Amino acid sequence: MQICRDKQAMRDWRGGQGRVALVPTMGALHDGHLSLVAHARRWLDAQGGGRIVTSIFVNPTQFGPSEDLATYPRDEENDIALLRRAGCDAVFLPAVADIYRPGAQTVVEVTGLSRMLMGRLRPGHFRGVATVVTKLFNIVRPDAAAFGEKDYQQLAVIRQMVADLDVSVEILAVPTMREADGLAMSSRNRRLSPAERAAAPVLNRALDRAAQMVAEGAGLSAIRAELRRVIATEPLAQVRSIDIRDADDLSRIAIIQAPVVILLAVRLGEVLLIDQRVAHPKGVPDVR
Numbered sequence: 001m002q003i004c005r006d007k008q009a010m011r012d013w014r015g016g017q018g019r020v021a022l023v024p025t026m027g028a029l030h031d032g033h034l035s036l037v038a039h040a041r042r043w044l045d046a047q048g049g050g051r052i053v054t055s056i057f058v059n060p061t062q063f064g065p066s067e068d069l070a071t072y073p074r075d076e077e078n079d080i081a082l083l084r085r086a087g088c089d090a091v092f093l094p095a096v097a098d099i100y101r102p103g104a105q106t107v108v109e110v111t112g113l114s115r116m117l118m119g120r121l122r123p124g125h126f127r128g129v130a131t132v133v134t135k136l137f138n139i140v141r142p143d144a145a146a147f148g149e150k151d152y153q154q155l156a157v158i159r160q161m162v163a164d165l166d167v168s169v170e171i172l173a174v175p176t177m178r179e180a181d182g183l184a185m186s187s188r189n190r191r192l193s194p195a196e197r198a199a200a201p202v203l204n205r206a207l208d209r210a211a212q213m214v215a216e217g218a219g220l221s222a223i224r225a226e227l228r229r230v231i232a233t234e235p236l237a238q239v240r241s242i243d244i245r246d247a248d249d250l251s252r253i254a255i256i257q258a259p260v261v262i263l264l265a266v267r268l269g270e271v272l273l274i275d276q277r278v279a280h281p282k283g284v285p286d287v288r
């Protein structure tokens with residue numbers, strides 16, 4: 001596996017390759033990330049083969065001033081070993097100064113989608129994400145890039161950016177990998193205390209219950225109340241946001257007539273966890 005520590009090394013390696021799929025990450029890798037690598041491999045195989053690049057870059061511009069940039073988990077040695085074992089072909093590990101040159105003035109912002117939901121909780125977050133993903137696409141020039149459905153709004157932002165700016169990268173959406181007790185895998189799970197970790201599967205339990213209610217034809221306010229009730233069974237869990245939106249464009253809905261996405265942001269101690277579930281009302285087939 002080729003290790004590229006700056007963008008020139010990445011470009012040099014990329015120049016000699018054919019088809020490439022990119023897996024953008026912030027490191028501290030877990031099986032969820034490795035499922036993105038496996039998904040990228042299946043996509044490449046279906047196209048006749050190619051190489052996988054995983055990027056590891058804790059992107060400062062997507063963290064707000066009071067967020068966890070300084071404490072974000074980092075584990076480079078283990079990440080490299082995991083990627084080698086997973087059959088990744090190259091890893092891109094740039095320094096912040098290599099990605100953000102002094103005097104840079106240009107940003108990429110998906111205006112509508114970035115200002116709602118997590119964008120309200122984390123102002124500027126999706127501008128940072130869209131900007132760094134654009135830069136990664138320009139450096140690596142991938143044919144496809146894999147993103148997890150766990151970060152549902154991020155996936156929507158990237159899809160919108162790619163469509164709006166005519167970026168010729170195919171976006172691969174990968175289902176959420178979970179621990180045996182249902183907790184969505186996340187690098188931030190490492191920062192949970194044992195008691196917080198024990199409480200954390202409540203997000204998945206609440207989402208299961210809400211999806212069942214959607215299928216049974218329940219209304220929005222009853223589903224929201226039930227989500228709050230289930231989460232309140234764990235006193236350590238503090239709800240930051242509960243949203244039920246159109247699954248395609250994340251727009252607000254008055255009644256549930258089409259597939260919806262249920263989005264949760266819940267704080268456990270210092271850690272903000274997110275999870276989501278797409279749910280289908282009775283009689284509306286899953287055609288997504």
Ligand SMILES: Nc1ncnc2c1ncn2[C@@H]1O[C@H](COP(=O)(O)OP(=O)(O)OP(=O)(O)O)[C@@H](O)[C@H]1O
Nearest residue numbers: 025026027032147148151175176177185186187188
């Ligand atoms: N459990 C998971 N299953 C599938 N994909 C995942 C999972 N967790 C993260 N991803 C995806 O991996 C990519 C990189 O995410 P990132 O490095 O931020 O990891 P993370 O575990 O989501 O970390 P964080 O704790 O910041 O949420 C994103 O596309 C994200 O959606």
Ligand SMILES: CC(C)(CO)[C@@H](O)C(=O)[O-]
Nearest residue numbers: 024025026059129132151
């Ligand atoms: C897509 C991403 C790598 C951009 O920094 C990040 O937001 C993430 O890890 O999901």
Ligand code: BAL
Nearest residue numbers: 026062063125151154
């Ligand atoms: N997985 C999303 C990256 C972030 O929380 O900043």
